[in-house]
Amino acid sequence: MTGAKVLVVDAGGRGNAIAHAFARSPNVDTVYVAPGNAGSEMLEKCRLAYESGTPVKSIAELFNFAEKNNIDLTFVGPEGYISDGIVNFFQERDQRILGPMKEAAILEGSKCFTKDLLKCIDVPVPPCQNFSWAKEAKEYAKQYCLENPANGLVVKADGLAAGKGSIVCSSIKEVVSTIDRIMIDPRLFGPAGDRIEIEERLEGRELMFFALSDGKNVLPLETAMDYKQAFAPDEKVAIRLFNKLSGNPNLDNNPNTGGMGGFSPHPWLDEELKEKIMNRIALPTIKGFKDVKGIDYIGIIYFGLMITEDREPYVLEINVRLGDPEAEVILPRLITDFYWLSECMLDKKLHQIQLEWSPEYCVGICAVSGRAIRSLSSGSEERPGYPGEHYTNMPIHGLEKLDPDALVYHNGTAFSTDSRDKRKLFTTGGRVLTLASKGLTLKEARSKAYDNIKRIRFNGMRYRKDIGLGYI
Secondary structure, three states, X not given: OOOEXXXXXXXXXXXXXXXXXXXXXXXXEEEEEEEOOHHHHOOOOEEEOEEOOEEOOOHHHHHHHHHHOOOOEEEXXXXXXXXXXXXXXXXXXXXXXXXXXXXXXXXXXXHHHHHHHHHHOOOOOOOEEEEOOHHHHHHHHHHHHHHOOOOOEEEEEOOOOOOOOEEEEOXXXXXXXXXXXXXXXXXXXXXXXXXXXXXXXXXXXXXXXXXXXXXOOEEEOOOEEEOOEOOOOOOHHHHHHHHHHHOOOOOOOOOEOOOXXXXXXXXXXXXXXXXXXXXXXXXXXXXXXXXXXXXXXEEEEEEEEEEOOOOOEEEEEEEOOOOOOHHHHHHHHEOXXXXXXXXXXHOOOHHHOOOOEOOOEEEEEEEEEOOEEEEEOOEEEEEOOOOOOOOOOOEOEOHHHOOOOOEEEEOOEEEEEOOOOOEEEEEOOOEEEEEEEEEOOHHHHHHHHHHHHOOOEOOOEEOOOOOOHHHO
């Protein structure tokens, strides 16, 4: 009997990690990835999905590929395809696909809607207000800061902003500047900033919590400690230079990114806290969404939480997919057959699953396109680097020098030819690749990861040096 064919819809490191998880299943023969990247071709059993020599990208193209190639299961990674209705499109044509329906994408696509929903179903969230007009938002912020001078505020673009749409402010000056930069000029996140949410900044520790849902049953995944800020806290000179080059008047703001790395298992998420999150947040959200929207939430759901000093969880945001870089450190530890697990989600059989995990630690470090100067015909131009403006098309070297057990998940890479017509690997984005290593202890996994990433190089390459450091 031949094994299954799987199509993973994703273009980044998360897609690489998902494809790798499917490829480890003895029930899977081939994993196609679309649109994919260079790394999608470098994993065992995995290949890019092409039609007539061209990568498939649109929903219609993906469906035609799945139908033509007898794909047994399509798995959707990014929120963009979910928002565009890929799950609805496939299901209406009887093609088996795993992911939330278009109607569920609003949980990630609109922070304003989500906070209103959660408040209605008594899921705990920070005190917050939504605004469509910058003037009203600034008046509210000024009054709040006047009455609560010791508290900070967080300003969030309502729509999708690649994980960078949340800005923490410590003063009224910062809040007003942030509102203007999101809603008026330069409109940092484009249409995502047409509306904003302003919420009270809670004190505590952030936690990314992942769960699987078949619409009725909800099962917690292992989770990870992730690092969202672009720089380590002690990189003050680099932070100020980044903001100066980016035109941000708040020179001490350490910007958020889509993720700079992380490690799993999580260092302080115990069973008691996990049960509290499931009972107070995950289960009520899945049920409440069904009650409001009338459809089952099927797939992975991701809660960005703040855990206060008294160990109470509050929802900061919801994503309708697996996180990145969390996927790159969680999925390598999964022993349970990922194909079987996906089938159980679709068939509403999650209650039959007991997840099995490796006891090893996994540390992931994301190499990004950092500050670089490029010579131009009229001189030279310096760019601050990710998450600001950055250069791409930089040749990548050193992957052949890595240890055999080092995992490389590509976030933004492609093969092309250099000036000598030689095929080489090049950067295509801000986050370029995530190197992950496993070890019996966090210290061992971390040591292996940093030892290997030092062997990789490209112009402007930068990565945080403190992933996992505070938990050894």
